[in-house]
Amino acid sequence: MRLTPRLSAIAAMVPGGSVVADIGTDHGYIPVFLIAGGKVRRAVASDVKIGPLDKARGVIRRHGLEDRIETRLGNGLEVLKPGEVDTIVIAGMGGMLIKDLLEAGRSALEGIKRLVLQPMNAQEVVREWLSRNGYEICDETLAREKERVYQIIAAMPGERPIEDPFYFEIGKALIEKRHPLLPFLLEKKEKEYKKIIAGLNRAEQAGTAERLREYTRRLARLRGVMEQCSKWST
Structure with missing residues:
Protein backbone atom coordinates (compact mmCIF):
# COMPACT_ATOMS: atom_id res chain seq x y z
CA MET A 1 0.00 0.00 0.00
CA ARG A 2 1.26 3.46 -0.92
CA LEU A 3 0.30 6.38 1.28
CA THR A 4 0.01 10.07 0.50
CA PRO A 5 2.91 12.24 1.76
CA ARG A 6 0.79 13.35 4.73
CA LEU A 7 -0.20 9.84 5.82
CA SER A 8 3.31 8.53 5.16
CA ALA A 9 4.81 11.20 7.44
CA ILE A 10 2.30 10.33 10.17
CA ALA A 11 3.04 6.60 9.90
CA ALA A 12 6.78 7.28 10.10
CA MET A 13 6.29 8.88 13.54
CA VAL A 14 4.78 5.68 15.01
CA PRO A 15 7.42 3.70 16.96
CA GLY A 16 8.25 0.21 15.74
CA GLY A 17 6.80 -2.65 17.77
CA SER A 18 4.07 -0.51 19.29
CA VAL A 19 0.36 -1.16 19.77
CA VAL A 20 -1.39 1.75 18.10
CA ALA A 21 -4.85 3.30 18.07
CA ASP A 22 -5.84 5.43 15.09
CA ILE A 23 -8.59 7.74 16.30
CA GLY A 24 -10.76 9.03 13.46
CA THR A 25 -9.29 6.41 11.16
CA ASP A 26 -11.43 7.31 8.11
CA HIS A 27 -10.40 4.67 5.52
CA GLY A 28 -8.05 2.85 7.91
CA TYR A 29 -5.02 3.38 5.70
CA ILE A 30 -2.57 4.15 8.52
CA PRO A 31 -3.20 1.02 10.65
CA VAL A 32 -3.31 -1.19 7.54
CA PHE A 33 0.00 0.25 6.32
CA LEU A 34 1.62 -0.17 9.74
CA ILE A 35 0.41 -3.75 10.28
CA ALA A 36 1.03 -4.91 6.70
CA GLY A 37 4.55 -3.51 6.86
CA GLY A 38 5.28 -5.28 10.14
CA LYS A 39 5.99 -2.05 11.98
CA VAL A 40 3.42 -2.46 14.77
CA ARG A 41 2.07 -5.50 16.62
CA ARG A 42 -1.63 -4.70 16.82
CA ALA A 43 -3.92 -1.79 16.03
CA VAL A 44 -7.28 -0.31 16.92
CA ALA A 45 -9.03 1.73 14.23
CA SER A 46 -11.91 3.89 15.43
CA ASP A 47 -14.26 6.47 14.03
CA VAL A 48 -17.26 8.36 15.33
CA LYS A 49 -19.21 7.70 12.10
CA ILE A 50 -20.28 4.31 10.82
CA GLY A 51 -19.72 5.23 7.14
CA PRO A 52 -15.96 5.83 7.40
CA LEU A 53 -15.60 2.88 9.76
CA ASP A 54 -17.29 0.56 7.27
CA LYS A 55 -14.87 1.79 4.59
CA ALA A 56 -11.97 1.04 6.94
CA ARG A 57 -13.36 -2.43 7.58
CA GLY A 58 -13.44 -3.04 3.84
CA VAL A 59 -9.79 -2.00 3.43
CA ILE A 60 -8.80 -4.17 6.39
CA ARG A 61 -10.67 -7.18 4.92
CA ARG A 62 -9.04 -6.73 1.51
CA HIS A 63 -5.63 -6.97 3.17
CA GLY A 64 -6.63 -9.93 5.34
CA LEU A 65 -5.84 -8.14 8.59
CA GLU A 66 -9.07 -8.60 10.56
CA ASP A 67 -7.22 -10.55 13.26
CA ARG A 68 -4.66 -7.77 13.79
CA ILE A 69 -6.76 -4.60 13.49
CA GLU A 70 -9.84 -4.16 15.65
CA THR A 71 -12.42 -1.58 14.54
CA ARG A 72 -14.49 0.37 17.04
CA LEU A 73 -17.32 2.87 16.68
CA GLY A 74 -17.15 5.74 19.14
CA ASN A 75 -16.11 9.28 19.93
CA GLY A 76 -12.47 10.10 20.53
CA LEU A 77 -10.55 8.22 23.21
CA GLU A 78 -13.69 6.80 24.81
CA VAL A 79 -13.20 3.68 22.66
CA LEU A 80 -9.99 2.82 24.53
CA LYS A 81 -9.36 1.18 27.88
CA PRO A 82 -6.41 2.47 29.91
CA GLY A 83 -3.22 0.61 29.03
CA GLU A 84 -4.45 -1.38 26.02
CA VAL A 85 -2.38 0.63 23.51
CA ASP A 86 0.88 2.53 23.89
CA THR A 87 0.61 4.87 20.89
CA ILE A 88 -2.27 7.06 19.76
CA VAL A 89 -2.63 8.70 16.35
CA ILE A 90 -5.12 11.55 15.88
CA ALA A 91 -4.86 13.06 12.42
CA GLY A 92 -6.85 15.15 9.98
CA MET A 93 -8.89 17.05 12.58
CA GLY A 94 -8.86 20.66 13.72
CA GLY A 95 -6.48 21.57 16.51
CA MET A 96 -9.27 22.61 18.86
CA LEU A 97 -11.03 19.26 18.38
CA ILE A 98 -7.81 17.33 19.00
CA LYS A 99 -7.24 19.30 22.20
CA ASP A 100 -10.81 18.60 23.32
CA LEU A 101 -10.45 14.86 22.61
CA LEU A 102 -7.23 14.69 24.62
CA GLU A 103 -8.79 16.65 27.47
CA ALA A 104 -11.89 14.46 27.56
CA GLY A 105 -9.91 11.23 27.26
CA ARG A 106 -7.35 11.70 30.02
CA SER A 107 -8.03 8.28 31.56
CA ALA A 108 -7.21 6.56 28.25
CA LEU A 109 -3.88 8.40 28.12
CA GLU A 110 -2.52 6.43 31.09
CA GLY A 111 0.48 4.40 29.95
CA ILE A 112 0.66 6.07 26.54
CA LYS A 113 4.27 6.38 25.35
CA ARG A 114 3.68 8.33 22.14
CA LEU A 115 1.06 10.69 20.73
CA VAL A 116 1.20 11.36 16.99
CA LEU A 117 -0.98 14.35 16.17
CA GLN A 118 -1.68 16.02 12.85
CA PRO A 119 -3.93 19.04 13.38
CA MET A 120 -5.28 20.64 10.20
CA ASN A 121 -5.25 24.06 11.89
CA ALA A 122 -4.68 25.67 15.31
CA GLN A 123 -1.43 23.75 15.73
CA GLU A 124 -0.44 26.24 18.43
CA VAL A 125 -3.42 25.10 20.53
CA VAL A 126 -2.23 21.49 20.39
CA ARG A 127 1.38 22.35 21.26
CA GLU A 128 0.27 24.51 24.17
CA TRP A 129 -2.05 21.80 25.54
CA LEU A 130 0.73 19.22 25.37
CA SER A 131 3.19 21.55 27.09
CA ARG A 132 0.79 22.40 29.90
CA ASN A 133 -0.39 18.84 30.51
CA GLY A 134 2.73 16.81 31.14
CA TYR A 135 3.90 16.08 27.59
CA GLU A 136 6.99 17.13 25.74
CA ILE A 137 7.27 17.34 21.99
CA CYS A 138 9.90 14.81 20.94
CA ASP A 139 9.74 15.30 17.18
CA GLU A 140 7.97 17.23 14.44
CA THR A 141 7.89 16.98 10.69
CA LEU A 142 6.14 18.51 7.70
CA ALA A 143 4.52 17.01 4.62
CA ARG A 144 3.46 18.83 1.48
CA GLU A 145 0.66 17.94 -0.90
CA LYS A 146 0.24 20.44 -3.72
CA GLU A 147 0.05 23.89 -2.10
CA ARG A 148 -0.72 22.66 1.39
CA VAL A 149 1.83 21.87 4.08
CA TYR A 150 0.85 19.66 7.00
CA GLN A 151 2.39 19.74 10.48
CA ILE A 152 2.86 16.44 12.32
CA ILE A 153 3.67 16.53 16.04
CA ALA A 154 4.99 13.62 18.12
CA ALA A 155 4.85 13.89 21.91
CA MET A 156 5.64 11.72 24.91
CA PRO A 157 5.16 12.07 28.66
CA GLY A 158 7.77 14.45 30.01
CA GLU A 159 8.46 17.55 32.03
CA ARG A 160 10.10 19.88 29.53
CA PRO A 161 7.41 22.49 28.89
CA ILE A 162 7.70 25.00 26.08
CA GLU A 163 8.83 28.22 27.75
CA ASP A 164 8.77 30.48 24.69
CA PRO A 165 5.21 30.99 23.30
CA PHE A 166 6.66 31.53 19.82
CA TYR A 167 7.30 27.78 19.66
CA PHE A 168 3.59 27.11 20.07
CA GLU A 169 3.22 28.75 16.64
CA ILE A 170 6.26 27.22 14.94
CA GLY A 171 7.61 23.92 16.23
CA LYS A 172 11.12 24.32 17.60
CA ALA A 173 12.09 20.87 16.31
CA LEU A 174 11.38 22.00 12.74
CA ILE A 175 13.93 24.79 13.13
CA GLU A 176 16.49 22.61 14.90
CA LYS A 177 16.35 19.91 12.22
CA ARG A 178 16.35 22.52 9.41
CA HIS A 179 13.32 20.92 7.84
CA PRO A 180 13.38 21.58 4.07
CA LEU A 181 9.67 22.48 4.02
CA LEU A 182 9.95 25.00 6.86
CA PRO A 183 10.52 28.04 4.59
CA PHE A 184 7.31 27.16 2.73
CA LEU A 185 5.41 26.97 6.04
CA LEU A 186 6.91 30.26 7.24
CA GLU A 187 5.88 32.05 4.04
CA LYS A 188 2.28 30.96 4.60
CA LYS A 189 2.49 32.05 8.25
CA GLU A 190 3.89 35.42 7.22
CA LYS A 191 0.94 36.01 4.89
CA GLU A 192 -1.43 35.04 7.70
CA TYR A 193 0.17 37.49 10.15
CA LYS A 194 0.23 40.31 7.59
CA LYS A 195 -3.46 39.78 6.86
CA ILE A 196 -4.29 39.89 10.59
CA ILE A 197 -2.20 43.04 11.06
CA ALA A 198 -3.91 44.75 8.11
CA GLY A 199 -7.31 43.91 9.59
CA LEU A 200 -6.31 45.22 13.02
CA ASN A 201 -5.03 48.44 11.45
CA LEU A 219 5.84 38.87 12.52
CA ALA A 220 9.26 40.26 13.43
CA ARG A 221 10.19 37.01 15.17
CA LEU A 222 8.93 34.97 12.23
CA ARG A 223 11.01 37.00 9.79
CA GLY A 224 14.04 36.37 11.97
CA VAL A 225 13.55 32.63 11.54
CA MET A 226 12.96 33.12 7.80
CA GLU A 227 16.30 34.92 7.57
CA GLN A 228 17.91 32.07 9.50
CA CYS A 229 16.42 29.57 7.03
CA SER A 230 17.77 31.51 4.06
CA LYS A 231 21.32 30.85 5.30
CA TRP A 232 20.94 27.08 5.63
CA SER A 233 21.94 26.34 2.06
CA THR A 234 24.81 28.82 2.00
Whole structure:
Protein backbone atom coordinates (compact mmCIF):
# COMPACT_ATOMS: atom_id res chain seq x y z
CA MET A 1 0.00 0.00 0.00
CA ARG A 2 1.26 3.46 -0.92
CA LEU A 3 0.30 6.38 1.28
CA THR A 4 0.01 10.07 0.50
CA PRO A 5 2.91 12.24 1.76
CA ARG A 6 0.79 13.35 4.73
CA LEU A 7 -0.20 9.84 5.82
CA SER A 8 3.31 8.53 5.16
CA ALA A 9 4.81 11.20 7.44
CA ILE A 10 2.30 10.33 10.17
CA ALA A 11 3.04 6.60 9.90
CA ALA A 12 6.78 7.28 10.10
CA MET A 13 6.29 8.88 13.54
CA VAL A 14 4.78 5.68 15.01
CA PRO A 15 7.42 3.70 16.96
CA GLY A 16 8.25 0.21 15.74
CA GLY A 17 6.80 -2.65 17.77
CA SER A 18 4.07 -0.51 19.29
CA VAL A 19 0.36 -1.16 19.77
CA VAL A 20 -1.39 1.75 18.10
CA ALA A 21 -4.85 3.30 18.07
CA ASP A 22 -5.84 5.43 15.09
CA ILE A 23 -8.59 7.74 16.30
CA GLY A 24 -10.76 9.03 13.46
CA THR A 25 -9.29 6.41 11.16
CA ASP A 26 -11.43 7.31 8.11
CA HIS A 27 -10.40 4.67 5.52
CA GLY A 28 -8.05 2.85 7.91
CA TYR A 29 -5.02 3.38 5.70
CA ILE A 30 -2.57 4.15 8.52
CA PRO A 31 -3.20 1.02 10.65
CA VAL A 32 -3.31 -1.19 7.54
CA PHE A 33 0.00 0.25 6.32
CA LEU A 34 1.62 -0.17 9.74
CA ILE A 35 0.41 -3.75 10.28
CA ALA A 36 1.03 -4.91 6.70
CA GLY A 37 4.55 -3.51 6.86
CA GLY A 38 5.28 -5.28 10.14
CA LYS A 39 5.99 -2.05 11.98
CA VAL A 40 3.42 -2.46 14.77
CA ARG A 41 2.07 -5.50 16.62
CA ARG A 42 -1.63 -4.70 16.82
CA ALA A 43 -3.92 -1.79 16.03
CA VAL A 44 -7.28 -0.31 16.92
CA ALA A 45 -9.03 1.73 14.23
CA SER A 46 -11.91 3.89 15.43
CA ASP A 47 -14.26 6.47 14.03
CA VAL A 48 -17.26 8.36 15.33
CA LYS A 49 -19.21 7.70 12.10
CA ILE A 50 -20.28 4.31 10.82
CA GLY A 51 -19.72 5.23 7.14
CA PRO A 52 -15.96 5.83 7.40
CA LEU A 53 -15.60 2.88 9.76
CA ASP A 54 -17.29 0.56 7.27
CA LYS A 55 -14.87 1.79 4.59
CA ALA A 56 -11.97 1.04 6.94
CA ARG A 57 -13.36 -2.43 7.58
CA GLY A 58 -13.44 -3.04 3.84
CA VAL A 59 -9.79 -2.00 3.43
CA ILE A 60 -8.80 -4.17 6.39
CA ARG A 61 -10.67 -7.18 4.92
CA ARG A 62 -9.04 -6.73 1.51
CA HIS A 63 -5.63 -6.97 3.17
CA GLY A 64 -6.63 -9.93 5.34
CA LEU A 65 -5.84 -8.14 8.59
CA GLU A 66 -9.07 -8.60 10.56
CA ASP A 67 -7.22 -10.55 13.26
CA ARG A 68 -4.66 -7.77 13.79
CA ILE A 69 -6.76 -4.60 13.49
CA GLU A 70 -9.84 -4.16 15.65
CA THR A 71 -12.42 -1.58 14.54
CA ARG A 72 -14.49 0.37 17.04
CA LEU A 73 -17.32 2.87 16.68
CA GLY A 74 -17.15 5.74 19.14
CA ASN A 75 -16.11 9.28 19.93
CA GLY A 76 -12.47 10.10 20.53
CA LEU A 77 -10.55 8.22 23.21
CA GLU A 78 -13.69 6.80 24.81
CA VAL A 79 -13.20 3.68 22.66
CA LEU A 80 -9.99 2.82 24.53
CA LYS A 81 -9.36 1.18 27.88
CA PRO A 82 -6.41 2.47 29.91
CA GLY A 83 -3.22 0.61 29.03
CA GLU A 84 -4.45 -1.38 26.02
CA VAL A 85 -2.38 0.63 23.51
CA ASP A 86 0.88 2.53 23.89
CA THR A 87 0.61 4.87 20.89
CA ILE A 88 -2.27 7.06 19.76
CA VAL A 89 -2.63 8.70 16.35
CA ILE A 90 -5.12 11.55 15.88
CA ALA A 91 -4.86 13.06 12.42
CA GLY A 92 -6.85 15.15 9.98
CA MET A 93 -8.89 17.05 12.58
CA GLY A 94 -8.86 20.66 13.72
CA GLY A 95 -6.48 21.57 16.51
CA MET A 96 -9.27 22.61 18.86
CA LEU A 97 -11.03 19.26 18.38
CA ILE A 98 -7.81 17.33 19.00
CA LYS A 99 -7.24 19.30 22.20
CA ASP A 100 -10.81 18.60 23.32
CA LEU A 101 -10.45 14.86 22.61
CA LEU A 102 -7.23 14.69 24.62
CA GLU A 103 -8.79 16.65 27.47
CA ALA A 104 -11.89 14.46 27.56
CA GLY A 105 -9.91 11.23 27.26
CA ARG A 106 -7.35 11.70 30.02
CA SER A 107 -8.03 8.28 31.56
CA ALA A 108 -7.21 6.56 28.25
CA LEU A 109 -3.88 8.40 28.12
CA GLU A 110 -2.52 6.43 31.09
CA GLY A 111 0.48 4.40 29.95
CA ILE A 112 0.66 6.07 26.54
CA LYS A 113 4.27 6.38 25.35
CA ARG A 114 3.68 8.33 22.14
CA LEU A 115 1.06 10.69 20.73
CA VAL A 116 1.20 11.36 16.99
CA LEU A 117 -0.98 14.35 16.17
CA GLN A 118 -1.68 16.02 12.85
CA PRO A 119 -3.93 19.04 13.38
CA MET A 120 -5.28 20.64 10.20
CA ASN A 121 -5.25 24.06 11.89
CA ALA A 122 -4.68 25.67 15.31
CA GLN A 123 -1.43 23.75 15.73
CA GLU A 124 -0.44 26.24 18.43
CA VAL A 125 -3.42 25.10 20.53
CA VAL A 126 -2.23 21.49 20.39
CA ARG A 127 1.38 22.35 21.26
CA GLU A 128 0.27 24.51 24.17
CA TRP A 129 -2.05 21.80 25.54
CA LEU A 130 0.73 19.22 25.37
CA SER A 131 3.19 21.55 27.09
CA ARG A 132 0.79 22.40 29.90
CA ASN A 133 -0.39 18.84 30.51
CA GLY A 134 2.73 16.81 31.14
CA TYR A 135 3.90 16.08 27.59
CA GLU A 136 6.99 17.13 25.74
CA ILE A 137 7.27 17.34 21.99
CA CYS A 138 9.90 14.81 20.94
CA ASP A 139 9.74 15.30 17.18
CA GLU A 140 7.97 17.23 14.44
CA THR A 141 7.89 16.98 10.69
CA LEU A 142 6.14 18.51 7.70
CA ALA A 143 4.52 17.01 4.62
CA ARG A 144 3.46 18.83 1.48
CA GLU A 145 0.66 17.94 -0.90
CA LYS A 146 0.24 20.44 -3.72
CA GLU A 147 0.05 23.89 -2.10
CA ARG A 148 -0.72 22.66 1.39
CA VAL A 149 1.83 21.87 4.08
CA TYR A 150 0.85 19.66 7.00
CA GLN A 151 2.39 19.74 10.48
CA ILE A 152 2.86 16.44 12.32
CA ILE A 153 3.67 16.53 16.04
CA ALA A 154 4.99 13.62 18.12
CA ALA A 155 4.85 13.89 21.91
CA MET A 156 5.64 11.72 24.91
CA PRO A 157 5.16 12.07 28.66
CA GLY A 158 7.77 14.45 30.01
CA GLU A 159 8.46 17.55 32.03
CA ARG A 160 10.10 19.88 29.53
CA PRO A 161 7.41 22.49 28.89
CA ILE A 162 7.70 25.00 26.08
CA GLU A 163 8.83 28.22 27.75
CA ASP A 164 8.77 30.48 24.69
CA PRO A 165 5.21 30.99 23.30
CA PHE A 166 6.66 31.53 19.82
CA TYR A 167 7.30 27.78 19.66
CA PHE A 168 3.59 27.11 20.07
CA GLU A 169 3.22 28.75 16.64
CA ILE A 170 6.26 27.22 14.94
CA GLY A 171 7.61 23.92 16.23
CA LYS A 172 11.12 24.32 17.60
CA ALA A 173 12.09 20.87 16.31
CA LEU A 174 11.38 22.00 12.74
CA ILE A 175 13.93 24.79 13.13
CA GLU A 176 16.49 22.61 14.90
CA LYS A 177 16.35 19.91 12.22
CA ARG A 178 16.35 22.52 9.41
CA HIS A 179 13.32 20.92 7.84
CA PRO A 180 13.38 21.58 4.07
CA LEU A 181 9.67 22.48 4.02
CA LEU A 182 9.95 25.00 6.86
CA PRO A 183 10.52 28.04 4.59
CA PHE A 184 7.31 27.16 2.73
CA LEU A 185 5.41 26.97 6.04
CA LEU A 186 6.91 30.26 7.24
CA GLU A 187 5.88 32.05 4.04
CA LYS A 188 2.28 30.96 4.60
CA LYS A 189 2.49 32.05 8.25
CA GLU A 190 3.89 35.42 7.22
CA LYS A 191 0.94 36.01 4.89
CA GLU A 192 -1.43 35.04 7.70
CA TYR A 193 0.17 37.49 10.15
CA LYS A 194 0.23 40.31 7.59
CA LYS A 195 -3.46 39.78 6.86
CA ILE A 196 -4.29 39.89 10.59
CA ILE A 197 -2.20 43.04 11.06
CA ALA A 198 -3.91 44.75 8.11
CA GLY A 199 -7.31 43.91 9.59
CA LEU A 200 -6.31 45.22 13.02
CA ASN A 201 -5.03 48.44 11.45
CA ARG A 202 -8.44 48.96 9.84
CA ALA A 203 -10.37 48.10 13.00
CA GLU A 204 -11.48 50.74 15.45
CA GLN A 205 -12.64 48.54 18.32
CA ALA A 206 -11.20 48.92 21.77
CA GLY A 207 -8.45 46.47 22.61
CA THR A 208 -7.04 46.10 19.11
CA ALA A 209 -3.87 48.05 19.94
CA GLU A 210 -2.47 45.28 22.15
CA ARG A 211 -3.31 42.59 19.58
CA LEU A 212 -1.65 44.72 16.91
CA ARG A 213 1.52 44.98 18.99
CA GLU A 214 1.45 41.23 19.64
CA TYR A 215 1.13 40.27 15.97
CA THR A 216 3.74 42.83 14.97
CA ARG A 217 6.12 41.16 17.44
CA ARG A 218 5.21 37.72 16.08
CA LEU A 219 5.84 38.87 12.52
CA ALA A 220 9.26 40.26 13.43
CA ARG A 221 10.19 37.01 15.17
CA LEU A 222 8.93 34.97 12.23
CA ARG A 223 11.01 37.00 9.79
CA GLY A 224 14.04 36.37 11.97
CA VAL A 225 13.55 32.63 11.54
CA MET A 226 12.96 33.12 7.80
CA GLU A 227 16.30 34.92 7.57
CA GLN A 228 17.91 32.07 9.50
CA CYS A 229 16.42 29.57 7.03
CA SER A 230 17.77 31.51 4.06
CA LYS A 231 21.32 30.85 5.30
CA TRP A 232 20.94 27.08 5.63
CA SER A 233 21.94 26.34 2.06
CA THR A 234 24.81 28.82 2.00
